Amino acid sequence: MTVTARPADVTAAVVDEIGPDAADLTAEGFRAGWRRLVRTPSVNAVMADSLRGETGNGLIENAVSVIEGIGRAGVPAGLTYAVASQIFGIQWPLSTLSKKPLAPYADAILDGSLILCHALTEETGGSDPLSMRTAAIRSDSGEYRLDGRKAYVTAAPEADVILTFARTDEARHPFALSSFLIPSDRAGVERSTPFDKVALTEVPMGAIDFDAVVATDADLVTTEGSGLAFLASTTTWERALLMSYALGGMAATIDRAVTWLRDREQFGRSLGANPLVAARVADLAIIRHRVRTLVYDMARRIDSQTTPMSALSTDAAQVKISCAQDLLQFETSAAPLFGARAVIADSGYAINTTSALAASIYAGTNDLLRVSIARELGLPVGN
Numbered sequence: 043m044t045v046t047a048r049p050a051d052v053t054a055a056v057v058d059e060i061g062p063d064a065a066d067l068t069a070e071g072f073r074a075g076w077r078r079l080v081r082t083p084s085v086n087a088v089m090a091d092s093l094r095g096e097t098g099n100g101l102i103e104n105a106v107s108v109i110e111g112i113g114r115a116g117v118p119a120g121l122t123y124a125v126a127s128q129i130f131g132i133q134w135p136l137s138t139l140s141k142k143p144l145a146p147y148a149d150a151i152l153d154g155s156l157i158l159c160h161a162l163t164e165e166t167g168g169s170d171p172l173s174m175r176t177a178a179i180r181s182d183s184g185e186y187r188l189d190g191r192k193a194y195v196t197a198a199p200e201a202d203v204i205l206t207f208a209r210t211d212e213a214r215h216p217f218a219l220s221s222f223l224i225p226s227d228r229a230g231v232e233r234s235t236p237f238d239k240v241a242l243t244e245v246p247m248g249a250i251d252f253d254a255v256v257a258t259d260a261d262l263v264t265t266e267g268s269g270l271a272f273l274a275s276t277t278t279w280e281r282a283l284l285m286s287y288a289l290g291g292m293a294a295t296i297d298r299a300v301t302w303l304r305d306r307e308q309f310g311r312s313l314g315a316n317p318l319v320a321a322r323v324a325d326l327a328i329i330r331h332r333v334r335t336l337v338y339d340m341a342r343r344i345d346s347q348t349t350p351m352s353a354l355s356t357d358a359a360q361v362k363i364s365c366a367q368d369l370l371q372f373e374t375s376a377a378p379l380f381g382a383r384a385v386i387a388d389s390g391y392a393i394n395t396t397s398a399l400a401a402s403i404y405a406g407t408n409d410l411l412r413v414s415i416a417r418e419l420g421l422p423v424g425n
């Protein structure tokens with residue numbers, strides 16, 4: 043299939059499909075909002091594309107446009123983030139594998155009844171995956187016994203199937219980890235209640251306990267020992283494209299700022315007639331343009347199929363750091379334009395800088411990604 047529609051047309055179509063009640067999508071809970079969103083035709087088509095794992099012919103660019111459209115429609119940031127994270131950080135990387143581990147779940151994923159999560163982080167080892175304690179020990183019968191606890195995992199309290207990582211070797215080396223896909227109703231799996239978080243509040247975050255969970259070779263995502271390599275794939279996908287979640291919201295904020303500053307009068311004239319104020323709005327547009335350009339460029343490069351995903355990891359890290367910094371700058375620049383309303387939850391002008399701040403932490407913290415980039419440049423630097 044070749045996707046030929048222009049991103050702006052795709053985005054506009056998604057806004058129409060989702061409709062005027064986009065902002066209320068999570069009013070009946072995360073799962074209800076998720077189901078409704080996934081059943082929206084454009085979103086559903088992207089879910090199907092991601093489950094085929096194909097790239098090229100504009101498929102990734104189209105997916106980014108659809109995510110932009112979700113944000114542009116006014117869907118809450120947490121739900122938009124969750125969908126982008128599942129599509130780019132879980133579904134696409136899993137579906138590019140020859141094993142097709144998501145195939146048994148495809149129908150349920152497409153009807154919006156099955157939610158996935160990417161469970162890597164632990165209380166004791168967030169930035170350092172090789173220090174993880176969750177272990178999958180193989181018994182004489184060939185089965186694994188999985189024990190450990192993952193924490194701070196997006197969508198964990200609702201997840202039906204868990205992509206997780208465990209050590210299958212005690213030593214600290216690149217082949218010590220393996221990745222598994224585990225249904226959350228399997229004996230010994232327990233999902234926590236949602237953490238009370240202050241960023242991206244419309245998607246629950248939580249912990250997952252594995253207590254003597256039995257896993258087999260069929261649950262292995264790839265071969266034993268290739269967990270770190272697969273993690274490099276999920277994180278490259280995520281760093282390249284996840285920030286698409288913020289594009290639509292940024293555009294909506296700019297629209298809101300223009301309307302507000304035109305109508306609001308201070309010192310006997312429209313606030314927007316003040317060059318200093320107007321220039322700040324221009325800065326918002328410049329920041330959004332930069333983020334949009336970077337994310338769409340990654341999408342087009344993936345679609346071009348000229349560079350393998352593994353060779354895009356440093357560029358993806360740079361894009362993620364840059365977009366995270368820009369998003370924070372955007373929110374902190376936008377907030378003062380709305381005066382006190384920026385901190386009033388139901389004012390229609392509330393700005394959540396904490397969600398922007400979170401972007402420098404998830405998908406690899408910005409500082410640790412900087413270290414990887416510097417190492418790639420040839421500096422003798424380790425973590």
Ligand SMILES: Cc1cc2nc3c(=O)[nH]c(=O)nc-3n(C[C@H](O)[C@H](O)[C@H](O)COP(=O)(O)OP(=O)(O)OC[C@H]3O[C@@H](n4cnc5c(N)ncnc54)[C@H](O)[C@@H]3O)c2cc1C
Pocket residue numbers: 159160161162163164165166167168169170193194195196197241242400403404405406407408409410424425
């Ligand atoms: C909104 C959100 C969603 C998330 N979703 C998921 C998810 O779906 N799945 C999942 O597994 N995890 C998820 N996380 C967790 C995230 O991946 C971790 O928080 C992150 O990896 C950092 O781990 P940590 O919190 O343990 O911080 P730590 O590892 O304790 O690090 C704390 C700080 O120290 C810095 N630091 C650590 N070591 C070094 C070093 N050697 N040199 C310089 N600086 C260093 C880090 O950069 C960081 O700034 C999410 C986090 C957020 C905020």
